[in-house]
Amino acid sequence: MVEEISNRELSDIVQLVRTRYGYDFTDYAPASLKRRFVRFIGHVRLNSVRELLTRLENDPVFFRRMTQFITVNVTEMFRDPPFYRDMRELVLPRLASYPIIKIWHAGCATGEEVFSMVILLQEAGLLERCRIYATDLNAANLEKAGQAIIPLRYMKEYTQNYILAGGLQDFSNYYTARYDHAIISPALRKNIIFFQHNLVTDQVFNEFHLVCCRNVFIYFNRRLQDRVIGLFRESLAPLGYLALGLKESMMFTEERRHFEEVSDSSKIYRRKL
Amino acid sequence: MQVLPSIGMVAIGGSAGSLPVLVQLLNSLHQPLKWPVVIILHRLKNVQSELHNLLSAKIPITEPVDKEPVESRVYLAPQNYHLLIEEDRTFSLDYSEPLHFSRPSIDVSFFSAAAIYRRHALGILLSGANKDGAAGIQRIISHGGTGIVQQPDTALFSNMPQAALDLSPQVQAMTIDGITGYLNQLR
Structure with missing residues (x-):
């Protein structure tokens, strides 16, 4: 051993x-x-x-x-409910001013966080205007994300997370239960594109108003963190938002001077002008 | 007379029934601390941190963020992550699958402390109802470090300290007063 x-x-x-x-x-x-x-x-x-x-x-x-x-593929819907609450209250109202809203989920694993985000966008009345690019290093993850099938036994916890995140709808409206699985409603997913992208080796591919990259950085050393935050900065429109995991701080990277803090507790930052 | 080890990190693991004794232990430590203390508690997911429950302790406690340098103060492993230590003495977080149904897992942090601090690692296991931490204490000892458990008959739940004793005969069982007395002699 x-x-x-x-x-x-x-x-x-x-x-x-x-x-x-x-x-x-x-x-x-x-x-x-x-x-x-x-x-x-x-x-x-x-x-x-x-x-x-x-x-x-x-x-x-x-x-x-x-x-x-x-590669760690553990993920949940509405993980860290306060983060989604902050997204709903602090970020989405600002994004509403753009005619087309472009969002990048980097390191999306099997898609659970992306599905959570589209639910928020739907409830904010923004989903029709959004283009969501969800990328991961791992092709098997993306295939699974594209199917949007989640074991039904997780849905109880996800429903609780959703309520804690300030969700007011009936969560079961967002999926169809089939035997022991739930399928996230296709109407919610129609503006999501899943594709392979490697943060270590691939480049900027579009300009975004929001980049979500939660709990990916913790697997990188500081040099790579700096490089990838640089990549996000170049991918963000001025005043675009960057969301990291709750325990991923900008505090230790060179890039922090290019960002202002929107929420310290939720690790939401905004690219300076 | 026993030769006292020189300490690089004190890692404390606890589960059910550990919070009161942990507070008692922290409150009795002499200040300023001479080494980092890292606490790994089994905690509920997505429930506001019980950090405030520990605030009855006189000592400031922080949850480290990823890449934060390890200093001589008290840290609490954040809920829903495993807490690791890098060779450059910074914290590193890991969101991989739970171990012993736990994230943070005590074993994961103890393994990491053993690998980095070797004979300067000290692991302490308090009350708990499962056996997370037992293998971790064993690893710390096999790397020349020190392993202590709360004396099982004084623990609200004895399984966790007892599991460590069963696995490693070199583990020292002490009362909470015994543990604080021991820690306060260490440099």
Whole structure:
């Protein structure tokens, strides 16, 4: 059993993955990346990092399986209800002034946060005017997001989150229950485009009024965080909004001078003019 | 006489029944602290942080944000994240799946403290009804660090400290007064 991975072993894995498959984990935060690799090695019942390297060298299917496993795809609808409350009260009224509202969800995983956002937009009467670009590194996530099928057992918690976020409608109006699954209503999803984008290697692709990138940064080291916030700054219209995860602060990045704080508790920022 | 370890981090894990003893423990620590204290409590999701419940403690407690430098003060692991430590002595957060149905998980933070602080890590496990933290204490000890548990018969829920004792015979069981007395001697 592998309990820990040394820096040397981590760099061996990262380098192999980069040269063999073109995925660059170099500037990921080492503590959680090591933890993910340790868990993956346990998950596939290998005995050493050497065995992992051998498999990776020779087996692209195995590599895809590993990427799927180590990139964290945990997500929820209306996670952090106060964030959605702030979105509703502080951000959406400002976005309402644009004829077309462009929103980017970066690192959208299987789409739950995007579905939460379109519900907010629908309730604010803005959805028809919105174009929502939802991207993730992981193709399997995007395929799942496109299906918008969520196990029904989660819906009770999501409904509670929705109510805590200030939602006033009957949450079950937003999905259709089929056996043990819920399907998010297609009418809500018609202005969402899901596609693959890698924050580490890909570039600016449009101009946005709001960029949401919550709980993605925590997996990056500071250098990569700086670079990606720079990418978001270039992707934002002047006075455009940037939303990070509740524990992701601008405090430690060089880019903070380009942003003003809209809500400290919800980590919502606004690009300066 | 026992040789006292030199300490780089004190990590405290607690679950059911740990809050009152944790407050008692924090209130008895000599100020200023000589090392960072990181508290990992099992907490309810999406419920306002119980930080204010701890405010009866005289010591300021903060929830670290990602990449915040680790200093000699008291930190509480934010709810709904695992809390890790990087080699450059900054905090790092992780939103991957819960461990032992818990996020934050005590094991995750204890593993991280063991890897970074090695023999300068001190793990303390208080009252709790599951076995999160037992493997973490074992890891801290196997890296040369120190493991302490609240004496099970003094804990409201004894499972958690008992699980650590069962797993690692080197773990020291102490009363809360014993733990604070011990901590206050450490440098």
